Amino acid sequence: MKKWLFLFIITSSLFLGCSVASETDSDLVLEATKVSVQVFEIPANQKWADTKIKVGEGDDLHIAYFSGTLVDGDEAVADAMGSGYICGHSDCCEPLPSVPRLALIGRVGKDIFYIGNGGILEMPATGNLYLRVNDCDSGLYDNSGNLSIIIFP
Ligand SMILES: [Ca+2]
DSSP states (O other): OHHHHHHHHHHHHHHHHHHHHHTSSSOOOOOOOOOOOEEEEEETTOSOEEEEEEEOTTOEEEEEEEEOOEEETTEEESSSSOOSOOOOSTTSSSSSTTSOTTOEEEEETTEEEEOTTEEEEEOSSSEEEEEEESOOGGGGGGEEEEEEEEEEO
16 A cells, blocks of 8 residues: 555656646756665564664664554554554663654664654664664564665665
């Protein structure tokens, strides 16, 4: 469903581009910016996964949820925003207790940060980017599904 929405938006954008171009004397020629995009599948039942993307402190990185559904016990989550449950205490077992369980989170070095459905994120440290869903290590056993994530500079 999300993929179809994504394709619809892309297609709509193309048509918008064409209609703008036809209203001028000389057609506007659109040039695409070519970027190197990486797609990762993040399993809901795994600990930190190394993307092998090396980032520097202060770098901006585009990370976007693309598709996928997560299941935690009898609860299903349709994107990377996480469930409605936030543990909220520093002694909780989630890697990042201040954000919803099952949300997509990232880590560089010892710095853990919320990603959710993504955006342009400033990297907090220098090192490899790791990803996982925000569930306790001891709570991974009843998780299934995965998130498809797009990353580009
Ligand atoms: Ca779980």
